[in-house]
Amino acid sequence: MKTDIEIAHSVSMKPIASIAEKLGIEFDDLELYGKYKAKIPLRFIDKEKVKQHKLILVSAISPTPAGEGKTTVSIGLAQAMNRQNYQTTVVLREPSLGPVFGIKGGATGGGWSQVLPMEDINLHFTGDFSAIEKAHNLLAALIDNNLQNKQYSLGIDPRTVEWKRVMDMNDRALRQMILGLGGTSSGVPRETGFDITAASEIMAILCLADDFEDLKKRLGNIFIGFTYSGKPVYARDLKAQGAMTALLKDAIKPNLVQTIEGTPAIIHGGPFANIAQGTNSIIATRMGLSLSDYVVTEAGFGFDLGAEKFIDIKCRYGDLQPSAVVLVATVRALKYHGGAPLDSLKEENLEALQKGFANLEKHIENMLQFKACPVVAINRFTSDTDAEINLIVEKCKSMGVDVSPIDVWAKGGEGALDLADIVAGTCERCENQITPLYDWNWDVPTKIETVAKRIYGAEAIDFSSQAKKDLKKIEKLGLDKLPVCIAKTQKSLSDNPALLGRPKDFVVTVRNIEIASGAGFVIPITGNIMRMPGLPAKPAAENIDIDNEGNITGLF
């Protein structure tokens, strides 16, 4: 069987200008990055069309090591829609470079549902992550420089500085450090660390901003810490927002590429869905809707994380309205949720599947809570039996839910034609009925409780003493009307990664609540979320190579 990169290389890409032409963009309006990548100027956003055209959100059951293929399905569905003459663009997040050298390999779909050029998209792409990293680290350097220089000092208490640095690398040794060592000319010693770039608040900000002006305002609003006299300090107090915005002058523009079938793909922004809103940029979504009748987009991890935040945060900031929501499930993952061991997933196991269906069932119920018309896509693997597929189909039908088995890895768009028609039908039938779960004006604990009880299925919420202090701080800073972007493990509906399927009677513990006042949300932290991953004992980097003609191998 061919690998993803071999399949990618077996296809000749079209010049990106001819993809842009399909969208009504002329060559002279593109900013090319090589022959197959381009940035689209922001002036192509058309507010009227954003309102008229249809937004399709792809989400999934709770992720498992068996894999769900949400990106692959998003790409395959967009290809299928174009085959059925629904003019569609797929709008995705940019992959993080760090995991490419760890376990994961690439993040550009798979098989005959990929975005191309996959090496470029997986490596530096058009430099957006680097630009975000620079803007983030410039603010950090300005903070440490202000601590260093007494002359223009704001009197920041270094122990209160919450702004860390970022690097797009899986590098656990950077998680916690003492810097500023080496004497009076080399900074003020203090404890801090690095997060991975996708976890940067600037990534979240870029993905929520309307334009340069809004971007700059949000960057200025980043909360840094307190002065010794207890006054809050924001990035604007360091006059950082102009230079930070200048660093993002190209990163703010969405990137155009193509899928393996020539469907236009806009890839822009890449925040994590467990600690940020986890969806591509509002600008990219609006651009897609301005340029084609339908946009297929995805939200990170399960429906409880990415999709909840998509509807409650992104759609509200961006004044967007999804017309259909597709939930991706696989036989393998549901069996795993039902207790089947990872190495047995190729064998038929209707009992485990039946049991694991509870996870899918809860996500369907959650979709209904947002008043969405659920559509379930069963992403086929070759080892799935007909009996297994039928079991899921029947159970979905008995809940009155549309369901369609698809095979987009092996067949591309051809493998999801039925799903494409169902989704297009749902867009007509269920337009404008999705509603948010909570009112931003509610107090923070009520907002957290609403999500945790209604979406996660928690019995109760426990606020640690630190979380209670943080609630007071948030109120004092006047940030209590912001939405809650709950950080939680993606592996379970609960905050305990070990609880698979549909956990019940559990308590969600809020350890602390972080502030992302630039992005415009607060982040209640539950469980043990890591913002800087590590590399595995044998990193994928060891297998990546390039020949003297520049051909890369070992990305998958």
Added chain:
Amino acid sequence: MKTDIEIAHSVSMKPIASIAEKLGIEFDDLELYGKYKAKIPLRFIDKEKVKQHKLILVSAISPTPAGEGKTTVSIGLAQAMNRQNYQTTVVLREPSLGPVFGIKGGATGGGWSQVLPMEDINLHFTGDFSAIEKAHNLLAALIDNNLQNKQYSLGIDPRTVEWKRVMDMNDRALRQMILGLGGTSSGVPRETGFDITAASEIMAILCLADDFEDLKKRLGNIFIGFTYSGKPVYARDLKAQGAMTALLKDAIKPNLVQTIEGTPAIIHGGPFANIAQGTNSIIATRMGLSLSDYVVTEAGFGFDLGAEKFIDIKCRYGDLQPSAVVLVATVRALKYHGGAPLDSLKEENLEALQKGFANLEKHIENMLQFKACPVVAINRFTSDTDAEINLIVEKCKSMGVDVSPIDVWAKGGEGALDLADIVAGTCERCENQITPLYDWNWDVPTKIETVAKRIYGAEAIDFSSQAKKDLKKIEKLGLDKLPVCIAKTQKSLSDNPALLGRPKDFVVTVRNIEIASGAGFVIPITGNIMRMPGLPAKPAAENIDIDNEGNITGLF
């Protein structure tokens, strides 16, 4: 008077494809980065033409705060040569982003001798620095990951690890740190730090590599440290070189832009001349020589640093031969070298100028030691008096040296027509006569002594006890036949930044000797070189801004 950015914006750039056309490159062969930047594929290097065409090196007197304008002169000279019908490309280094937010502002020339688009070149440009940063930090992550994972451990002694991390930011707090804190799952605690990206050995390697194969070999040769049993460890032992080369797949290709007069400009690589070879890439120089009859290039800082390394390291690795060397001097800087205070440099002061000429004189003598035919360019400032200019002209003439006052800031190429003719004449007259100063086969102390005594003018060399240990280590590792890339302050011919003019009777102290076995040189460190700059009390970042149309202000 208009600022540099205002002058830059007053000109309409030509599409980069039309600049490429002048060089015989067709549109389809370019890899565009927007409309005004492009990468040139390596296949355009033509070995025969590299041999036939003429290379002109621009160097300078010892830098002072008064400014010499070496980049501005290089650009202006290339423009002048084209005006005189010598087909010329200017080949420069990429500016480092860090200093842009510090004191310096941009580094793309000035006035009517600039390279464009100056904002892009000064900010992320085509992402080369970011790619180098990633490749560097990937190796660091792999090292710390190997320390963490006992299973595949190489047994590296963390106290011997010499490989740091890099960030293209002026951020003194990162100079020295303890990372790996936070318990057993977050790395092994150890002391390390960050250098600025231009100081990365990978930057030096990229600038000395022939092609992908050579690049990969050099990356694999990077020395990391020792195992507990004293065995040397290289990057290849971590299987890092394939992934690192893959990260550099686009960075290896030279970037094409244009000067304000439409002269082709190739800008590629940006190593520091005080701690690395300090010139653009061999690939870029060869590319320039393949595409035009003349190439004007520059080497960093004074002739004692950049130009010595250019001839003794770069030219030998790259089999290149400069046909002419231009030394840039200014009236202001020479007066400063002669003891005039910085705030008095606008006033005529023939006495200080006479005294400060000694610095220029020594650099001319050094040029003669390499058997170059010296050409001196006096870069005019509006405050210079005719008497001052004449004094320099007369003194140069009495030494039998060609000299030409130029005014490229205010007049562009028009301001250096005479210089262009002199340089073209020198290329004919003095071809193939420049010879290196020392033989790589000499032992390391002799090589250091030769440069320090003959070029710096030192009386004696003092090796610290650490340097003596390092010499033994270098011999043990079999690296003693590598050239010496001496790290020394740029502010003085000596290793003491306070000694202006032409210091005599001084001792150069070699503190320690670092190994850059991938780049292929050893680095004797003299004095107090900083590899990570800091920001000033009022950083330039505070004044940088961007409006809602994406227009940047405050870069200068």
